[in-house]
Amino acid sequence: MIKAFVRQRYIAIVMTVAWLLLLPVLQSRGQAAVLPRLQRDLAQQRDSAGYVSVLGKIGALYASINLDSSFYYARQVLEIASRQKNLKGLADANNMLGWYYTAKTDYNVGIQYAYKALLLNEQLGDSAQMVRSLNIIYGCYKNSGHPAEANNYFYRAFHIANRLPPDKDSITATMLVNYAWRFFNDSTRTDSVRLVLQRAAAILKKYPDSRAGFYVAAFEADLLVRAGKGKAAEERIYTLADLAQQKGMPYVAMDMYGRLYDYQRLGYFADSTRYQEQAYEVARQSASMELNLYWLGRLYDYHRSHQQPDKVVYYGNEIMRLAAMDRYHNNHHEAAYIDFFLKEKALQALSLATRIQQQELEKELAEKKNRALIVKGLLMIIILLISLFGSRYLHYRRWKQQENALELSYVQLAKNNAALTENDVFKNRLISMLATDFRTPLHHIIAVADQLKTGTLTQPEVVSLLKQIGNASRKTLDAFNNILKWLRLQLSGFVYQPVTTELLPVIVEALEPLQEEIRDKRLTIVNRVGPRITVIADKEILQLVNVQLLQVAVSTARPGTLLLISTYGEKGKVTVRFMVDGGAATGKLLEELKDKEHNIFALGIIISRDFMHKMKGGLVVEEEDNGFLMMEYTI
DSSP states (O other): OOOOOOHHHHHHHHHHHHHHHSOOHHHHHHHHHHHHHHHHHHOOSHHHHHHHHHHHHHHHTTTTTOOOHHHHHHHHHHHHHHTTTHHHHHHHHHHHHHHHHHHHTTHHHHHHHHHHHHHHHHHHTTTHHHHHHHHHHHHHHHHTTOOHHHHHHHHHHHHHHSSSOOOGHHHHHHHHHHHHHHHOOGGGGHHHHHHHHHHHHHHHOOOTTOOHHHHHHHHHHHHHHHHHOOOHHHHHHHHHHHHHHHHTOOHHHHHHHHHHHHHHTTTOOOOOOHHHHHHHHHHHHOOOOHHHHHHHHHHHHHHHHTOHHHHHHHHHHHHHHHHSSSSOOSSSSOOOOHHHHHHHOOOOOHHHHHHHHHHHHHHHHHHHHHEEEHHHHHHHHHHHHHHHHHHHHHHHHHHHHHHHHHHHHHHHHHHHHHHHHHHHHHHHHHHHHHHHHHHHHHHHHHHHHHHHHOOOOHHHHHHHHHHHHHHHHHHHHHHHHHHHHHHHHHOOOOOOOEEEEEEHHHHHHHHHHGHHHHHTTTTTEEEEEOOTTTTEEOHHHHHHHHHHHHHEEEEEOOOHHHHHHHEEEEEEEEEEEEEEEEEEEHHHHHHHHHTTTTHHHHHHHHHHHHHHHHTTOOOEEEOGGGEEEEEEEEE
């Protein structure tokens, strides 16, 4: 039991040596030679940051010479850096304590310190120190029987090391050596191990005092054993161990001797007495209780099996002496292991409780974050639904507006179609009326011409007939002219272009063609239209309306009566009124105006009303009391 325990301790220290490869390379011809210089530097420091930095270097130096001294300085760095809030010092101290507890096989505490260092180095952005922390965590998980977790941290450290800048390539080289250490016995990775060793050797040429260089040479010796050159490999190991002792690296030297024991597995049996005694001497000089007991136990067993009583007594007495030593006193180089062990266990329990609380807090924060994400997701979904419904509603409104507009266009199209149909019917009736109505005055002209051919008429009778022919022809031509103008406007599309027009000149001009008939009927014209009255209208169309209405008025008026023309304004519009005394002819005229297919005046009234409607006005034709005919238009 004791022997197995001691061997386990030795293996842990040997593994620690591998991790010590990642300590800073101190450029000197030996580790011990650096110590006085660092102690002088420590005495010259005037600020806490520099003091912590030098203490860290001393602790790192002792990590490859004496673990207890390294532990002492690591505690000093931790205490000062904690007071000064020095994150770099805290990270370095936690790394060194992680190494220390890993060497003491207290892997749970080692992981805690290394993980603290990892978090601090991540915060500082120090990739090189992150590799050191990850490597310690890897070793703790590996030795405590958690290969899956160990693999995660190993590969993470390996990948970070391969991305370090050129000034940190010593870290890269040592990680390559650790890769070889891990996979050296894996036959499927023989080529990759050779490649990484070659690459590491090329880098380490710049660092002749690096610990990693010893292991590259040791692996090369292992390859010699595999090649059947065991003796050459054994001598090379002794040379490396001697060189490590000269450079102040006792743990490295012991590890070199320990490799000779592993050569038995490769088929080569080295002189065990020689390397065991030399390893014990190095362990005795390093004052390492664990290493002393390990090598003493091996030597005791070896000499007892070979029946060498003097050696058995000597090594037995050495084992008893070490067992009786008081190891628990406080001084510069040895730690009070029991007191510190109890304190660290309390720290470990407290840290574990803190981690549990932190995990619960992280779980609660994660649940809170998830709830917040769910709420945000629901809000996003609601917003999207609102947007979707809004877009659908707007689409529906636009569709409804388009449908209403289409319906209105259909209605307007129907109205236009009805209007076109009505116009078409009206035009057909108009053509029929023109064919019948204009035939009457032509027959009258032919009849008068036949009477004139007889030569029996007197001169006054001839003059009267000629006047009748002239009046009928003039009225017919005027009506025909009005109809042609109205048809032209209808066919081409009427565009109302209003202008300011004086009303009096338009009425006077419309009366001129009717002067002869006015004289024949002895009509008196009473024109009450003021000279400054104006209207907004199309002058040509207004002229046609006045001519048409005055023709009806003159034709209807009884001989010797008045033709009254007047105007009045109301609500921004002007009304022009024509009034004559038609007697019984007024009622007859109004009846004939209803027959628009056989009466030329009916057609004129229709045309005039249409013109007034297009000019935003209106036309009224009606009978007043006592047979008076009243016609007025408003514009």
